[in-house]
Amino acid sequence: MPKKKKKKKNKSWLVHFWSQVFRVLSYISIFTIIRRLAPKKSKSYSFVEYYVTFNTLLSIITLLIVTYRREYDKNLLLFFVMCFGFFRTFEIIIYQINVLLFDEYRAKLNEDKYAVRSYRRMVLLLLHNYIEIICWFGVAYMWFYRSGHISLPPNSPELTFLQVFHESMLLMFSFSPSQYVATTNMGFAVFTAQAIIGLFMTLVVFARFLGLLPPPDTMDEFESDID
Numbered sequence: 001m002p003k004k005k006k007k008k009k010n011k012s013w014l015v016h017f018w019s020q021v022f023r024v025l026s027y028i029s030i031f032t033i034i035r036r037l038a039p040k041k042s043k044s045y046s047f048v049e050y051y052v053t054f055n056t057l058l059s060i061i062t063l064l065i066v067t068y069r070r071e072y073d074k075n076l077l078l079f080f081v082m083c084f085g086f087f088r089t090f091e092i093i094i095y096q097i098n099v100l101l102f103d104e105y106r107a108k109l110n111e112d113k114y115a116v117r118s119y120r121r122m123v124l125l126l127l128h129n130y131i132e133i134i135c136w137f138g139v140a141y142m143w144f145y146r147s148g149h150i151s152l153p154p155n156s157p158e159l160t161f162l163q164v165f166h167e168s169m170l171l172m173f174s175f176s177p178s179q180y181v182a183t184t185n186m187g188f189a190v191f192t193a194q195a196i197i198g199l200f201m202t203l204v205v206f207a208r209f210l211g212l213l214p215p216p217d218t219m220d221e222f223e224s225d226i227d
Contacts, residue, residue, distance in 0.1 A: 019102045025094045045117050056128045059135035066142045067161040082143045085136030092129045096205050119212045137194050138168040149187040150180050172198035
């Protein structure tokens with residue numbers, strides 16, 4: 001009879017603890033539900049790409065609609081759309097933490113093989129995630145603005161798609177808005193949440209996978225490798 005593989009013992013209870021926490025959190029996901037309902041189709045790499053692209057387009061279209069109807073007051077539909085955007089952001093962050101820290105660790109612990117499909121593919125999916133998070137937070141800022149949790153300076157231009165996208169992008173990269181001003185603790189909380197997410201996505205996740213991209217060949221003899 002073939003011998004069963006012995007699982008490797010982890011050397012850090014802290015790593016193992018957080019590995020299990022993020023394994024559980026990964027189940028709180030629309031993608032996980034889809035994989036359970038359609039396991040054959042959803043396990044393909046193409047399905048993941050379609051799923052990410054669809055949600056990116058959905059976030060852009062939603063922000064376009066919300067900013068186009070900017071004169072409307074807050075409503076229940078906008079609140080639910082904002083909650084869905086926060087849920088998608090949560091799903092993205094949990095997935096990226098697992099890919100960055102724990103997927104390979106769990107595979108090695110079980111003596112299984114682990115590899116990503118492609119570094120280029122991973123970077124492109126990350127860019128899609130970036131745009132999606134920016135747009136979902138833009139949708140959230142429209143609700144927070146309409147409900148009085150954030151405000152704009154006097155005589156500021158009307159809220160448009162580009163203006164809201166720009167403010168949300170600034171919070172992702174520079175960790176502070178250009179014109180938005182928080183007027184309540186909830187306003188400060190959403191600013192802080194996006195700044196933390198932006199810090200994590202930019203300095204930790206994106207930097208790691210950019211460094212793994214293979215460099216192109218060079219025609220400069222001083223830059224080429226010398227045997």
